[in-house]
Amino acid sequence: MPVTDVVIQVLAAEPAGLLPARQQMALSLGWHIILACFGVAFPAVIFTMHLIGIRRDDSDALALARKWGKVSAVLFAIGAVSGTVLSFEMGLLWPGLMGTYGDVLGLPFAFEGLAFFLEAIFLGIYLYGWDRMPPKRHLLMVLPMAVTGVVGTYCVVAVNAWMNVPVGFDIVDGAVTNVRPWDVLFSSAAFWQFLHMWVAAYMVVGFMIASVYAVGMLRGRRDRRHRLGFDVAFAFASVSAVVQPFVGHLLGGRIADAQPAKLxxxxxxxxxxxxxxxxxxxxxxxxxxxxxxxxxxxxxxxxRNSFTAPVEGLESFPREDWPPVNLTHLSFQTMVGIGTLLAAAVVVYWLARWRGHDLVERRWFLRFVAVSGVLAIVAMEAGWIATEVGRQPWVVYNILRTSDAAGDNPGLWWMLAATVVVYTGMTIGAIVVLRSMARRWRKGDADLPSPYGPEEALVTTESAAGPGEGTGERR
Incomplete structure (x- = not known):
């Protein structure tokens, strides 16, 4: 039978909602995960800069912490929209998954929602607390932001880890029984997968922030704030870039037993x-x-941590259980290749600095750092593609196929089109707002003006000392 006929038969057997559901989840998750990185790692970076400012009485560090807090608020607001979209998508796009296993996955999603609201509360307190709270107490408001960001992301990653290594339920006569949602939250697969994602978040945030200041220094902005912003961000990026290969190796060692076809x-x-x-x-x-x-x-x-242990080949598995091999393989190698490059770059930087050579003074190094943030994002996205595509054709590994989890609604294409429009608008809006903030800050405007509201008026009130006398008072 010709290959084209086989493809047509396969597509005809798939539910009408499968392809748009896959495309929409790829778009939504690939877009939202970048913002999730900032929710996980950015509060810790802000805390470090704020702590430097308090301990050293450093006005530059405090100014950077204040600006970064405002940037975090913009990213959080956009992430709230994309995260809300994702929460609706799980049920709309994958009724076969949520309708059957909703009780198993409900607890992690509930905790993620609580963590999200708590993070929003403490972010608001931190932003409002400048010049209104004692310095040390104000600094402590960042810690709940960091904790809730980590907890929320852990809960979501735990659900994804459950899809790779399902636990916490039994199937009796085709029905899901004996549900144990705590097993989903505290499985070993969830811990290792989250650890990999947690370190990746610090790589993305550290290199992204460092790249912003590298671009500024390439354009001649060699002031202390640019150097301080670069140094703190690059320190976070350096630690995570060096640690990540070891974490990835420990996580990868589990795949041979859990998902041999993916390996x-x-x-x-x-x-x-x-x-x-x-x-x-x-x-x-x-x-x-x-x-x-x-x-x-x-x-x-x-x-396999052995010079002789075999890696099971694809021919050991039924052809219908093969993942998309080329996309999985190339995505995995892209992640590993870029991660290795970034790790090597930070090792070179710190070795050179130890020997008395400051590579920040070299334009070629600043050019590399200027693109390192994008490279870190590409590596993270490639890693998620390898993880998700490599699990196919299963949405719950060896239990529920992706085609069985999707609905049969061809109208999902319209939902995908609307999502593209919304995400494009949010991307443009975020870029416009952040660039506008940066321009005003470079001009020396610490606080951005309100776009509307009554103007301050100078009114004269009669003084109690006697008629004809008054004081100028701003209302």
Whole structure:
């Protein structure tokens, strides 16, 4: 049978809502996860800068902390919209998942909602508290922001980890029973997957902030605030970039047992080999691996912590259970490649600084840092693509297929179009607002003017000392 006929038959067998649901989730999650990184890591960066300002009586550090708090508020407001969209999408796009397993997943989603509201409350207190609260008490308002941001993200990642390694329920006669939602929250898979995401969030935020100040220094802004902003952000980026390969290796070591088909796609292993090579690049075409560079033994060492342990090949699994191999493999290698590059860059920077060479004075290094934020985002997105696409064709691994979780509503294409419009508008709005704030700050405006409201008027009131005398009083 011709390949085109097979594709047509497969598409005809899929529910009408499957493709738009996949596209919309990819758009929504890929967009929202960037903002989630700032919810996780940005409060800790702000806290550090604010603490430096208080302990050293450093006005530049306090000014940066105040500005970063306002930026955090803008990102939080936009994230609130995209997060609300996602909460509705789970039920609308995947009725087969939420209708069957809603009781299992309800508790993590409830805690995520509570964490979101608490984060909003303390962000408001922190922004309003400048010049109104004692310095140390005001600083402590950042800590609940950091904690709730981490808790909320952990709950969402726990749900995703459950999709990869389902726990917390039994299936008896086709019905979900004996629901244990706490098992979902505290599974070992949730811990390791969150740890990987948590470190990735610090990489994204650290390199993004450092890239902003690197661009400023490339344009001649060599003042102390730019250097201080760069140093604090780059320190966070450096620690996370060096730690992440080790965390990723520990997480990856679990895949051989939990999701062997995903590991085979990661490694582009068509056949089971012992020892298994590390396969750089390459694609699978007509069941043949092409244009790959094999490094002997390293595949077994990295995936199985052994020089001889085999990596199970794709041929061990039914063809209908294969993930999209090329996309999974290339996404995984993109994540690893960029992560390795960023880790090497920070090691070079700190070694040079230890030897008395400040690479910030070199324009080539600033140019690299200027694009490092985008590279960190690409690495994180590639990692999520590898995780999600590599789990296919399952939405709940080995239990519920993605095609069975989707609905049969072709009208979801209109919902996808509306989501594209909304997210495009939010992206443009965020860029416009943040650039406007930056321009005003460069002009020396610490507080942005209100766009509307009554003007202050100078009124004269008669003094109690006698007629004809008065005092100027602003109302």
């Amino acid at each position: 085979a796609a990661f490694e582009l292993a068509l056949e089971t080999e012992s020892p298994s090579p590390l396969r750089l690049g390459g694609v699978l075409i007509d069941d043949t691996v092409r244009w790959a560079v094999d490094i002997p033994y390293l595949g077994s060492l990295i995936a």
